Amino acid sequence: MHLLRRCDTGDFSLTQFSAKAIPSYAILSHTWGVDTEEVTFEDLTNGTGKSKLGYENIRFCGEHATQDGLEWL
Structure with a gap:
């Protein structure tokens, strides 16, 4: 699974996770x-x-995920 992470700069990085290591x-x-x-x-x-x-x-989703304490979207 690929997830996006919102960086401090407001940009996004894309990371691939295995099925056993998917974060919230x-x-x-x-x-x-x-x-x-x-x-x-x-x-x-x-x-x-x-x-x-x-x-x-x-x-928009990244901003709200951060407000909700989530690092990934």
Whole structure:
């Protein structure tokens, strides 16, 4: 399983976990929009996609996960 971690800078890092080592995490509920505005797995691994509308949803989820004491989403 791949999870995102919100860094102190506000950026996100992507980490893969084995099934036996999955930490507690927040889940983002999302309604898909136009394909060109959605953040893809490739965007996350390449550090691109921050200008896409869908990135704001990820940022929002990261902020709320942090407020709830969760490190991962």
